[in-house]
Amino acid sequence: MSDGSGVIDLSTILDRHPDKTIEDLALNEPVFQDQEIHGSYYSFTPCISFNEPLLTPVCTEAALCKKSADNKTYTQLGDQTNVQFVTSVNGRVHMEFINTAGNISTSLNLICNASAQDTLAGKGMVNATLYDLDLVSPCCCVNGCLPGLSAGSILLIIFFSVLVCYFIAGVLYNKVVFDARGTALVPNYDFWSSLPGLIKDGYFFFLSPCLGDQVGSRKYERL
Numbered sequence: 001m002s003d004g005s006g007v008i009d010l011s012t013i014l015d016r017h018p019d020k021t022i023e024d025l026a027l028n029e030p031v032f033q034d035q036e037i038h039g040s041y042y043s044f045t046p047c048i049s050f051n052e053p054l055l056t057p058v059c060t061e062a063a064l065c066k067k068s069a070d071n072k073t074y075t076q077l078g079d080q081t082n083v084q085f086v087t088s089v090n091g092r093v094h095m096e097f098i099n100t101a102g103n104i105s106t107s108l109n110l111i112c113n114a115s116a117q118d119t120l121a122g123k124g125m126v127n128a129t130l131y132d133l134d135l136v137s138p139c140c141c142v143n144g145c146l147p148g149l150s151a152g153s154i155l156l157i158i159f160f161s162v163l164v165c166y167f168i169a170g171v172l173y174n175k176v177v178f179d180a181r182g183t184a185l186v187p188n189y190d191f192w193s194s195l196p197g198l199i200k201d202g203y204f205f206f207l208s209p210c211l212g213d214q215v216g217s218r219k220y221e222r223l
Contacts, residue, residue, distance in 0.1 A: 008085075008093060008110065010046035012145035013118055013137060029054065034067065035120040041067040042077075042133065044108070044120055049080050064097055064106060066131070077106040077131055093140075106131040112141035 017031050030043035030050040043052055043065045051057035052065045058074035059065035063083060066075040078097025087093050095108040109122065111134050122133035139145035170187025174180040183189050 006143035007146070008140060008142055009145055010110075010135075010139055013046055013139045014048070016118060016137075016139070016145070030062075030065070032118070032120045037120070037122060037133070038124040039069050040124055041069070041071075042120055042124075043067070044133075044135070047080070064108070064133075066125075075102065075104070077104055095135075102129075104129050104131070106133065109134045110140035111136040112138075112144065114138045114141055114144065 014031060030045045030052065031048075032042070032044040034041040034043060043050065043059075043062075045063065049061040049063060050059075050065075052059045052062065052067070052074060059076040061079055062076050063080045064077040066077055067073070076099055078099055082098045082100065084096050085093060086096055093110045095110065097106040097108065098104075099106075107130075109132070113136050116136050116138065118135075118137040118139070120133060120135060124131065124133065126132050137144075167187065171185045174185050174187060178184070183193075186192060
């Protein structure tokens, strides 16, 4: 947000729809597909373009597309290149899509609801050249759907935190109890100093079935 209060990241909506696989997105299928609003059907995907209908697309590289109730007429309401985020005086944010070819303007209001399922709603068509839609989602809230740390990242943070504490505590203990100096301050110095060599030996041992006699550091003869 321009006031520094945080961000609205709509790309995280893609993570909230596991029914839409990578293959679906690669085939340019919309995340919100055929959402019924006042007799017409709307499709929308944030950040990624889609085609509709899939085999003979009328809405091409679209962000927002409308289908008539009889499934015969498609109208492209906007694409990812002609869109801008606008903040109103009351602090509400909406996306403005412009279809220059059809002189159509669409306002997609971002409705923050932390407990709601992602929904496409709103008034629909106001007139032939103006549409008003709502996107209701926790991701429409400021900082609502920021990506969190993965389990692997958390484990790495814990591991390195414990490792740093181990070294600090070990150095202090060796200094205070044994009045150690230099490398003697390092806890279990013999182990840590030999660790690179152990890793190297393990690496060559693991590769030796593949490299055969090419392993330059072979220390033992073949049996």
